[in-house]
Amino acid sequence: MEEFDLTTREGRFKYFGSVDPVEGTKPKVKEDMADLQNSRKDFLFEVDSVGINNLSYPVVIGDFQSVGNFELATSLEKDEKGINMSRLIESLETVNSNGVPLDFDTIKELLSKLRDRMKQNSAELTVDGKWFFNKPAPGTGLNAVANADVVYSAAFDGESFTRKQFGMTAQVTTLCPCSKEISEYSAHNQRGNVKVLIDIDDSAELPATYKEDLYEILEINASSQLYPILKRTDEKMVTERAYENPRFVEDLIRLVAYDLVELDWVKGFELECRNEESIHQHDAFSRLKYQK
Numbered sequence: 001m002e003e004f005d006l007t008t009r010e011g012r013f014k015y016f017g018s019v020d021p022v023e024g025t026k027p028k029v030k031e032d033m034a035d036l037q038n039s040r041k042d043f044l045f046e047v048d049s050v051g052i053n054n055l056s057y058p059v060v061i062g063d064f065q066s067v068g069n070f071e072l073a074t075s076l077e078k079d080e081k082g083i084n085m086s087r088l089i090e091s092l093e094t095v096n097s098n099g100v101p102l103d104f105d106t107i108k109e110l111l112s113k114l115r116d117r118m119k120q121n122s123a124e125l126t127v128d129g130k131w132f133f134n135k136p137a138p139g140t141g142l143n144a145v146a147n148a149d150v151v152y153s154a155a156f157d158g159e160s161f162t163r164k165q166f167g168m169t170a171q172v173t174t175l176c177p178c179s180k181e182i183s184e185y186s187a188h189n190q191r192g193n194v195k196v197l198i199d200i201d202d203s204a205e206l207p208a209t210y211k212e213d214l215y216e217i218l219e220i221n222a223s224s225q226l227y228p229i230l231k232r233t234d235e236k237m238v239t240e241r242a243y244e245n246p247r248f249v250e251d252l253i254r255l256v257a258y259d260l261v262e263l264d265w266v267k268g269f270e271l272e273c274r275n276e277e278s279i280h281q282h283d284a285f286s287r288l289k290y291q292k
Protein backbone atom coordinates (compact mmCIF):
# COMPACT_ATOMS: atom_id res chain seq x y z
CA MET A 1 0.00 0.00 0.00
CA GLU A 2 1.49 3.38 -1.14
CA GLU A 3 2.26 5.87 1.62
CA PHE A 4 0.69 9.37 1.32
CA ASP A 5 1.67 12.47 3.26
CA LEU A 6 -1.80 13.76 4.11
CA THR A 7 -0.35 16.81 5.89
CA THR A 8 0.54 18.40 2.49
CA ARG A 9 -1.89 19.46 -0.22
CA GLU A 10 0.21 17.60 -2.84
CA GLY A 11 0.01 14.45 -0.76
CA ARG A 12 -3.74 14.78 -0.28
CA PHE A 13 -4.24 15.36 -4.03
CA LYS A 14 -2.26 12.18 -4.86
CA TYR A 15 -4.23 10.30 -2.19
CA PHE A 16 -7.39 11.40 -4.02
CA GLY A 17 -6.08 10.23 -7.40
CA SER A 18 -4.11 13.14 -8.94
CA VAL A 19 -1.16 12.02 -11.10
CA ASP A 20 2.05 13.74 -12.31
CA PRO A 21 1.91 15.39 -15.78
CA VAL A 22 3.39 13.35 -18.65
CA GLU A 23 6.55 14.64 -20.35
CA GLY A 24 4.69 14.72 -23.73
CA THR A 25 5.93 15.37 -27.27
CA LYS A 26 4.03 18.52 -28.26
CA PRO A 27 5.59 22.01 -28.12
CA LYS A 28 5.25 24.01 -24.93
CA VAL A 29 6.27 27.44 -26.22
CA LYS A 30 3.81 29.50 -28.23
CA GLU A 31 6.11 30.08 -31.22
CA ASP A 32 6.41 26.33 -31.81
CA MET A 33 2.68 25.58 -31.39
CA ALA A 34 0.39 24.91 -34.35
CA ASP A 35 -1.86 27.89 -35.12
CA LEU A 36 -4.94 26.19 -36.55
CA GLN A 37 -7.10 29.33 -36.37
CA ASN A 38 -4.77 31.11 -38.78
CA SER A 39 -4.47 28.32 -41.35
CA ARG A 40 -5.59 29.34 -44.81
CA LYS A 41 -7.34 27.49 -47.60
CA ASP A 42 -10.79 27.48 -49.15
CA PHE A 43 -13.10 26.80 -46.18
CA LEU A 44 -16.23 26.84 -48.41
CA PHE A 45 -18.21 29.67 -46.76
CA GLU A 46 -17.79 33.09 -45.24
CA VAL A 47 -19.20 33.20 -41.73
CA ASP A 48 -21.52 36.09 -40.83
CA SER A 49 -20.88 36.05 -37.09
CA VAL A 50 -18.49 34.09 -34.94
CA GLY A 51 -17.59 34.93 -31.37
CA ILE A 52 -18.53 34.45 -27.76
CA ASN A 53 -21.73 35.03 -25.81
CA ASN A 54 -23.19 34.57 -22.36
CA LEU A 55 -20.20 36.52 -21.03
CA SER A 56 -20.83 38.34 -17.73
CA TYR A 57 -18.72 41.48 -17.44
CA PRO A 58 -19.02 44.61 -15.28
CA VAL A 59 -20.62 47.61 -16.97
CA VAL A 60 -21.53 51.16 -16.06
CA ILE A 61 -25.00 52.22 -17.16
CA GLY A 62 -25.81 55.80 -16.23
CA ASP A 63 -24.87 56.49 -12.60
CA PHE A 64 -24.53 52.90 -11.41
CA GLN A 65 -22.39 49.84 -11.97
CA SER A 66 -24.24 46.79 -13.20
CA VAL A 67 -23.61 43.38 -14.76
CA GLY A 68 -23.67 43.11 -18.54
CA ASN A 69 -24.34 39.93 -20.48
CA PHE A 70 -22.23 40.21 -23.63
CA GLU A 71 -22.15 38.72 -27.07
CA LEU A 72 -19.05 39.76 -29.06
CA ALA A 73 -18.49 38.61 -32.62
CA THR A 74 -16.88 39.34 -35.97
CA SER A 75 -17.36 38.11 -39.49
CA LEU A 76 -14.90 35.54 -40.90
CA GLU A 77 -13.42 35.36 -44.38
CA LYS A 78 -13.89 32.26 -46.51
CA ASP A 79 -10.17 31.45 -46.60
CA GLU A 80 -9.59 31.65 -42.82
CA LYS A 81 -10.26 28.71 -40.51
CA GLY A 82 -11.05 30.58 -37.31
CA ILE A 83 -10.87 33.80 -35.35
CA ASN A 84 -8.55 34.41 -32.40
CA MET A 85 -11.21 34.31 -29.72
CA SER A 86 -8.93 35.41 -26.90
CA ARG A 87 -8.67 38.80 -28.63
CA LEU A 88 -12.39 39.44 -28.11
CA ILE A 89 -11.99 39.74 -24.35
CA GLU A 90 -8.58 41.42 -24.74
CA SER A 91 -10.38 44.13 -26.74
CA LEU A 92 -13.21 44.37 -24.20
CA GLU A 93 -10.66 44.79 -21.43
CA THR A 94 -9.20 47.87 -23.18
CA VAL A 95 -12.45 49.77 -22.53
CA ASN A 96 -12.95 48.43 -19.01
CA SER A 97 -12.41 50.88 -16.21
CA ASN A 98 -14.23 49.50 -13.18
CA GLY A 99 -16.88 48.47 -15.70
CA VAL A 100 -17.38 49.04 -19.42
CA PRO A 101 -19.32 52.30 -19.93
CA LEU A 102 -22.40 51.43 -21.97
CA ASP A 103 -22.75 54.26 -24.44
CA PHE A 104 -22.48 54.32 -28.22
CA ASP A 105 -19.12 56.14 -28.28
CA THR A 106 -17.51 53.40 -26.20
CA ILE A 107 -19.30 50.73 -28.24
CA LYS A 108 -17.97 52.23 -31.49
CA GLU A 109 -14.43 52.36 -30.05
CA LEU A 110 -14.71 48.73 -28.93
CA LEU A 111 -16.10 47.49 -32.25
CA SER A 112 -13.40 49.36 -34.14
CA LYS A 113 -10.71 47.70 -32.01
CA LEU A 114 -12.34 44.30 -32.38
CA ARG A 115 -12.48 44.64 -36.12
CA ASP A 116 -8.83 45.74 -36.34
CA ARG A 117 -7.43 43.16 -33.92
CA MET A 118 -9.37 40.34 -35.54
CA LYS A 119 -8.54 41.63 -39.05
CA GLN A 120 -12.16 41.15 -40.14
CA ASN A 121 -14.60 43.29 -42.14
CA SER A 122 -17.20 43.76 -39.44
CA ALA A 123 -17.60 43.45 -35.70
CA GLU A 124 -20.76 43.32 -33.63
CA LEU A 125 -21.91 43.32 -30.06
CA THR A 126 -25.07 42.82 -28.05
CA VAL A 127 -25.13 43.47 -24.34
CA ASP A 128 -28.02 43.50 -21.96
CA GLY A 129 -28.18 44.41 -18.31
CA LYS A 130 -30.10 46.25 -15.64
CA TRP A 131 -30.06 50.03 -15.62
CA PHE A 132 -30.41 51.34 -12.07
CA PHE A 133 -31.62 54.89 -11.40
CA ASN A 134 -33.06 56.99 -8.61
CA LYS A 135 -36.83 57.24 -8.61
CA PRO A 136 -38.65 59.41 -6.07
CA ALA A 137 -42.11 58.51 -4.75
CA PRO A 138 -44.88 60.53 -6.50
CA GLY A 139 -46.08 62.47 -3.44
CA THR A 140 -43.54 62.34 -0.61
CA GLY A 141 -40.61 62.39 -3.03
CA LEU A 142 -38.80 59.72 -1.02
CA ASN A 143 -35.94 58.51 -3.16
CA ALA A 144 -34.78 54.95 -3.82
CA VAL A 145 -33.28 52.91 -6.63
CA ALA A 146 -35.51 51.48 -9.38
CA ASN A 147 -34.42 49.53 -12.46
CA ALA A 148 -35.28 48.73 -16.05
CA ASP A 149 -33.74 46.14 -18.38
CA VAL A 150 -31.77 47.64 -21.25
CA VAL A 151 -30.05 46.22 -24.31
CA TYR A 152 -27.47 47.75 -26.65
CA SER A 153 -26.88 46.06 -29.98
CA ALA A 154 -24.56 47.36 -32.70
CA ALA A 155 -22.53 46.32 -35.72
CA PHE A 156 -19.67 48.34 -37.26
CA ASP A 157 -18.11 47.97 -40.71
CA GLY A 158 -15.09 50.24 -40.15
CA GLU A 159 -16.84 53.40 -41.32
CA SER A 160 -20.25 53.48 -39.71
CA PHE A 161 -22.75 51.52 -37.68
CA THR A 162 -24.59 48.99 -39.84
CA ARG A 163 -26.79 48.25 -36.83
CA LYS A 164 -27.42 50.64 -33.93
CA GLN A 165 -30.15 49.56 -31.55
CA PHE A 166 -31.21 50.36 -28.03
CA GLY A 167 -33.91 48.49 -26.17
CA MET A 168 -35.64 48.77 -22.83
CA THR A 169 -38.21 46.89 -20.78
CA ALA A 170 -40.09 48.92 -18.17
CA GLN A 171 -42.61 47.64 -15.65
CA VAL A 172 -45.90 49.47 -15.20
CA THR A 173 -49.39 49.15 -13.71
CA THR A 174 -52.38 48.59 -16.00
CA LEU A 175 -56.00 48.69 -14.89
CA CYS A 176 -58.58 46.94 -17.05
CA PRO A 177 -61.07 49.33 -18.73
CA CYS A 178 -63.62 46.54 -19.20
CA SER A 179 -63.49 45.53 -15.55
CA LYS A 180 -63.92 49.17 -14.47
CA GLU A 181 -66.88 49.61 -16.84
CA ILE A 182 -68.87 46.54 -15.84
CA SER A 183 -68.19 46.31 -12.12
CA GLU A 184 -70.11 48.11 -9.33
CA TYR A 185 -66.79 48.82 -7.68
CA SER A 186 -63.08 48.11 -8.17
CA ALA A 187 -61.32 46.97 -11.32
CA HIS A 188 -58.66 44.32 -11.72
CA ASN A 189 -55.18 45.60 -12.36
CA GLN A 190 -51.83 44.01 -12.99
CA ARG A 191 -48.14 44.53 -13.50
CA GLY A 192 -47.37 45.11 -17.17
CA ASN A 193 -44.07 44.83 -19.04
CA VAL A 194 -43.49 47.27 -21.87
CA LYS A 195 -40.58 46.20 -24.09
CA VAL A 196 -39.14 48.12 -27.00
CA LEU A 197 -36.19 47.63 -29.36
CA ILE A 198 -35.37 50.78 -31.29
CA ASP A 199 -33.45 51.18 -34.55
CA ILE A 200 -31.54 54.39 -33.97
CA ASP A 201 -31.09 56.87 -36.78
CA ASP A 202 -27.33 57.45 -36.73
CA SER A 203 -27.70 60.72 -38.62
CA ALA A 204 -29.84 62.22 -35.83
CA GLU A 205 -28.42 63.43 -32.54
CA LEU A 206 -29.05 61.01 -29.70
CA PRO A 207 -30.01 63.16 -26.70
CA ALA A 208 -27.97 62.65 -23.53
CA THR A 209 -31.20 61.77 -21.73
CA TYR A 210 -32.30 59.04 -24.19
CA LYS A 211 -32.65 56.40 -21.45
CA GLU A 212 -34.75 58.67 -19.22
CA ASP A 213 -36.83 59.88 -22.19
CA LEU A 214 -37.58 56.36 -23.28
CA TYR A 215 -38.40 55.15 -19.77
CA GLU A 216 -40.85 58.00 -19.34
CA ILE A 217 -42.61 57.13 -22.60
CA LEU A 218 -42.89 53.46 -21.67
CA GLU A 219 -44.33 54.11 -18.22
CA ILE A 220 -46.32 57.36 -18.50
CA ASN A 221 -48.74 55.89 -21.04
CA ALA A 222 -49.74 53.09 -18.65
CA SER A 223 -52.50 53.31 -16.01
CA SER A 224 -49.98 54.02 -13.27
CA GLN A 225 -46.30 53.64 -12.48
CA LEU A 226 -44.17 51.54 -10.11
CA TYR A 227 -42.02 53.03 -7.35
CA PRO A 228 -39.57 51.47 -4.90
CA ILE A 229 -40.93 53.38 -1.86
CA LEU A 230 -44.60 54.31 -1.36
CA LYS A 231 -45.96 55.84 1.86
CA ARG A 232 -49.77 55.88 2.35
CA THR A 233 -50.20 59.25 0.63
CA ASP A 234 -48.19 57.95 -2.35
CA GLU A 235 -50.14 54.70 -2.40
CA LYS A 236 -53.45 56.60 -2.55
CA MET A 237 -52.06 58.58 -5.52
CA VAL A 238 -50.98 55.56 -7.57
CA THR A 239 -54.20 53.66 -6.79
CA GLU A 240 -56.41 56.54 -7.91
CA ARG A 241 -54.18 57.33 -10.87
CA ALA A 242 -54.63 53.79 -12.16
CA TYR A 243 -58.44 54.05 -11.82
CA GLU A 244 -58.40 57.37 -13.70
CA ASN A 245 -56.33 55.89 -16.58
CA PRO A 246 -57.67 52.44 -17.52
CA ARG A 247 -55.70 50.72 -20.32
CA PHE A 248 -56.02 47.57 -22.38
CA VAL A 249 -52.73 46.17 -23.77
CA GLU A 250 -53.99 47.49 -27.11
CA ASP A 251 -54.42 51.02 -25.69
CA LEU A 252 -51.01 51.03 -24.08
CA ILE A 253 -49.12 49.87 -27.16
CA ARG A 254 -50.76 52.52 -29.38
CA LEU A 255 -50.10 55.33 -26.91
CA VAL A 256 -46.44 54.33 -26.51
CA ALA A 257 -46.04 53.95 -30.30
CA TYR A 258 -47.34 57.48 -30.86
CA ASP A 259 -44.69 58.97 -28.57
CA LEU A 260 -41.90 56.85 -30.10
CA VAL A 261 -42.76 57.97 -33.64
CA GLU A 262 -42.35 61.59 -32.48
CA LEU A 263 -38.68 61.06 -31.51
CA ASP A 264 -36.20 62.28 -34.16
CA TRP A 265 -33.58 59.66 -33.32
CA VAL A 266 -35.98 56.74 -33.77
CA LYS A 267 -35.87 55.12 -37.23
CA GLY A 268 -38.16 52.24 -36.33
CA PHE A 269 -39.06 49.95 -33.46
CA GLU A 270 -40.48 46.67 -32.27
CA LEU A 271 -42.80 47.05 -29.31
CA GLU A 272 -44.47 44.56 -27.00
CA CYS A 273 -46.79 45.02 -24.01
CA ARG A 274 -47.43 42.06 -21.75
CA ASN A 275 -49.73 42.04 -18.74
CA GLU A 276 -49.29 39.46 -16.01
CA GLU A 277 -53.05 39.09 -15.61
CA SER A 278 -54.29 39.07 -12.02
CA ILE A 279 -57.58 37.32 -12.92
CA HIS A 280 -55.96 34.60 -15.08
CA GLN A 281 -52.99 32.30 -14.97
CA HIS A 282 -52.05 33.43 -18.47
CA ASP A 283 -50.68 36.78 -19.70
CA ALA A 284 -52.20 39.20 -22.23
CA PHE A 285 -49.94 40.77 -24.88
CA SER A 286 -49.85 43.10 -27.86
CA ARG A 287 -47.06 43.61 -30.43
CA LEU A 288 -46.35 46.22 -33.04
CA LYS A 289 -43.53 46.91 -35.52
CA TYR A 290 -43.02 50.30 -37.11
CA GLN A 291 -40.54 51.72 -39.61
CA LYS A 292 -40.57 55.43 -40.45
Ligand SMILES: Nc1nc2c(ncn2[C@@H]2O[C@H](COP(=O)(O)OP(=O)(O)OP(=O)(O)O)[C@@H](O)[C@H]2O)c(=O)[nH]1
Nearest residue numbers: 030035037038050081082083084085086087088090
Ligand atom coordinates in the same frame (compact mmCIF):
# COMPACT_ATOMS: atom_id res chain seq x y z
N1 LIG B 1 -11.69 30.06 -33.22
C1 LIG B 1 -12.14 29.31 -32.18
N2 LIG B 1 -11.48 29.43 -31.00
C2 LIG B 1 -11.97 28.71 -29.94
C3 LIG B 1 -13.12 27.87 -30.04
N3 LIG B 1 -13.34 27.33 -28.83
C4 LIG B 1 -12.40 27.83 -27.99
N4 LIG B 1 -11.55 28.67 -28.64
C5 LIG B 1 -10.50 29.55 -28.11
O1 LIG B 1 -9.21 29.45 -28.65
C6 LIG B 1 -8.49 30.44 -27.93
C7 LIG B 1 -7.01 30.38 -28.11
O2 LIG B 1 -6.81 30.83 -29.40
P1 LIG B 1 -6.28 32.27 -29.82
O3 LIG B 1 -7.08 33.35 -29.25
O4 LIG B 1 -6.24 32.20 -31.29
O5 LIG B 1 -4.84 32.26 -29.16
P2 LIG B 1 -3.48 32.79 -29.77
O6 LIG B 1 -3.36 32.38 -31.20
O7 LIG B 1 -2.43 32.34 -28.82
O8 LIG B 1 -3.72 34.36 -29.65
P3 LIG B 1 -2.92 35.55 -30.39
O9 LIG B 1 -1.62 35.70 -29.64
O10 LIG B 1 -3.82 36.73 -30.19
O11 LIG B 1 -2.75 35.19 -31.84
C8 LIG B 1 -8.92 30.31 -26.51
O12 LIG B 1 -9.24 31.61 -26.05
C9 LIG B 1 -10.21 29.47 -26.64
O13 LIG B 1 -11.25 30.08 -25.92
C10 LIG B 1 -13.76 27.75 -31.32
O14 LIG B 1 -14.75 27.04 -31.51
N5 LIG B 1 -13.23 28.51 -32.34
